[in-house]
Amino acid sequence: MVRGRISQLSVRDVRFPTSLGGHGSDAMHTDPDYSAAYVVIETDAEDGIKGCGITFTLGKGTEVDWSREGCGAPGDSSCPKCGVGLVGQAGGKACLEVTCGHEKQMLAQGYPAYTTSCAWLGYSDDTLKQLCAQALKDGWTRFKVKVGADLQDDVRRCQIIRDMIGPEKTLMMDANQRWDVPEAVEWMSKLAKFKPLWIEEPTSPDDILGHAAISKALVPLGIGIATGEQCHNRVIFKQLLQAKALQFLQIDSCRLGSVNENLSVLLMAKKFEIPVCPHAGGVGLCELVQHLIIFDYISVSASLKNRMCEYVDHLHEHFKYPVMMQRASYMPPKDPGYSTEMKEESVKKHQYPDGEVWKKLLAAQEN
Numbered sequence: 335m336v337r338g339r340i341s342q343l344s345v346r347d348v349r350f351p352t353s354l355g356g357h358g359s360d361a362m363h364t365d366p367d368y369s370a371a372y373v374v375i376e377t378d379a380e381d382g383i384k385g386c387g388i389t390f391t392l393g394k395g396t397e398v399d400w401s402r403e404g405c406g407a408p409g410d411s412s413c414p415k416c417g418v419g420l421v422g423q424a425g426g427k428a429c430l431e432v433t434c435g436h437e438k439q440m441l442a443q444g445y446p447a448y449t450t451s452c453a454w455l456g457y458s459d460d461t462l463k464q465l466c467a468q469a470l471k472d473g474w475t476r477f478k479v480k481v482g483a484d485l486q487d488d489v490r491r492c493q494i495i496r497d498m499i500g501p502e503k504t505l506m507m508d509a510n511q512r513w514d515v516p517e518a519v520e521w522m523s524k525l526a527k528f529k530p531l532w533i534e535e536p537t538s539p540d541d542i543l544g545h546a547a548i549s550k551a552l553v554p555l556g557i558g559i560a561t562g563e564q565c566h567n568r569v570i571f572k573q574l575l576q577a578k579a580l581q582f583l584q585i586d587s588c589r590l591g592s593v594n595e596n597l598s599v600l601l602m603a604k605k606f607e608i609p610v611c612p613h614a615g616g617v618g619l620c621e622l623v624q625h626l627i628i629f630d631y632i633s634v635s636a637s638l639k640n641r642m643c644e645y646v647d648h649l650h651e652h653f654k655y656p657v658m659m660q661r662a663s664y665m666p667p668k669d670p671g672y673s674t675e676m677k678e679e680s681v682k683k684h685q686y687p688d689g690e691v692w693k694k695l696l697a698a699q700e701n
């Protein structure tokens with residue numbers, strides 16, 4: 335039913351200076367400023383219905399004029415992490431009438447999550463220990479640690495985190511594409527003693543057969559391959575699944591353009607019996623993907639076995655409908671829409687380069 339016409343469209347470059355604290359850092363992206371191209375489509379409908387969309391980048395990636403900036407060169411750590419994938423938040427009715435057991439279970443217990451927030455690569459050992467201790471207190475049982483830049487550092491950091499969480503809790507590792515195929519196998523053979531459930535993005539996300547080779551070598555060591563946060567369409571996922579290149583599939587709500595593209599991947603994963611463990615974090619990715627993974631549980635996979643959704647503890651305060659976490663789980667959102675809308679005040683403050691936050695930072699840099 336048509337309810338008005340599009341009357342206005344705005345695109346804003348919103349950046350958060352996360353690099354100042356090393357938040358979000360990994361072996362490839364050493365100083366990311368979590369950022370978004372934030373789009374609002376307004377209509378002239380009487381009820382004021384509007385659509386909001388985000389594309390997650392690491393700062394410079396938000397600039398339209400890349401080439402002049404020289405952005406896009408391999409190794410430029412501020413290049414866009416995620417491609418263009420607009421997702422909307424349109425008004426509508428929240429559909430939370432309890433109709434099935436799985437839905438009831440989600441409403442009561444939520445969808446299980448793991449945390450990446452303790453172990454970004456740029457964090458000191460002290461910060462790692464402090465955040466890990468706090469996360470354990472808060473009830474987290476699944477942890478992801480960044481690896482891939484320096485083997486000795488990885489061994490030390492993995493030892494710290496494994497000692498702190500004990501042998502039973504789940505540990506995952508993420509190399510953010512840093513290795514080539516033989517290097518990935520060799521490096522992970524050295525980290526196998528820390529019993530990681532998976533190694534994520536061990537090599538280039540485009541190297542489907544490379545992932546298959548790594549998977550063949552590491553599965554006998556009890557290590558699965560997780561990938562998907564850089565996969566931009568269902569065809570890539572189809573090939574990863576057909577080639578038996580992954581044991582955990584990581585959809586990304588923004589990288590895969592549209593909800594429909596995400597749904598087709600959820601259905602393929604079900605057919606291949608591969609658990610979906612979404613990528614989240616960034617700017618708003620937790621807010622968005624929680625809808626998809628809870629839908630997956632209620633309507634597609636009907637299983638929580640080997641399944642969990644990533645959680646990162648940053649920037650939720652800038653969203654109008656932030657995620658609600660309880661006992662290390664995502665509690666189902668009860669507001670209508672895709673939870674994409676940002677607070678106007680946050681957008682204004684963090685707009686690049688003329689928002690209050692950036693004016694101050696850029697002025698300080700000049701002095």
Ligand SMILES: C[C@H](O)[C@@H](O)[C@@H](O)[C@H](O)C(=O)O
Nearest residue numbers: 358359360363366450508615
């Ligand atoms: C640059 C970013 O923080 C990435 O390190 C992050 O998205 C990561 O790959 C993840 O799995 O959370």
Ligand SMILES: [Mg+2]
Nearest residue numbers: 508534535563
């Ligand atoms: Mg990752």
